[in-house]
Amino acid sequence: MKTLKKQQGLGMLGWLVVLAVAGFFLLCAFKIIPLYAENRYIVSGLKALVEPGTKLEDMTTAEIKKKMGNFYMINNVRSKEAQNIVVDRAANRVVVKVDYEARVNLFYNLDVVVDFKNHLDSTAPHQCCKPVAE
Structure with missing residues (x-):
């Protein structure tokens, strides 16, 4: 049986391990969370394309790309790959x-x-930003 004098908590090595693990998770959070925040801006831009009073079918491809580009500029979307906007038109x-x-x-x-x-x-703007089956 241990006495109260020997039960003092974590030693220096234990605290170093705790700080290292906490530091790793903080590093991951600081690097990954901005990626998801930027994607939220892209989702907001797509939702803004179908705001009341505008019809997506009536807009040209250039108008759609220009509106998204303006939204990106205002909200500081920096990802170059997000600039690749594909517009597929069907009947x-x-x-x-x-x-x-x-x-x-x-x-x-x-x-x-x-x-x-x-x-x-x-045809389903309320289901915005989920992958569409072809």
Whole structure:
């Protein structure tokens, strides 16, 4: 049985391990959270395309890309891959796709890659930003 004098808590090595693990998770959070925040801006831009009073089918591809580009500029979206906006037109619908992957260096030669697929279907604008089945 141990006495109260010997039960003092973590030693220096224990605290170093706790700080190292906490530091790793903080590093991951500081690197990955901005990627998801930027994707939220892209989702907001797609939702802004179908605001009341505008019809996606009536807009040209250039108008759609210009409106998204303006939204990106205002909200400081920096990802170059997110600039690749694909507009697929069919007889009765328009699908706007912003598919991209964001890559960030975690440390040394270890990268984190996050893949985003944002689709806006003009026939179902309430289901914005979920991948559309072809």
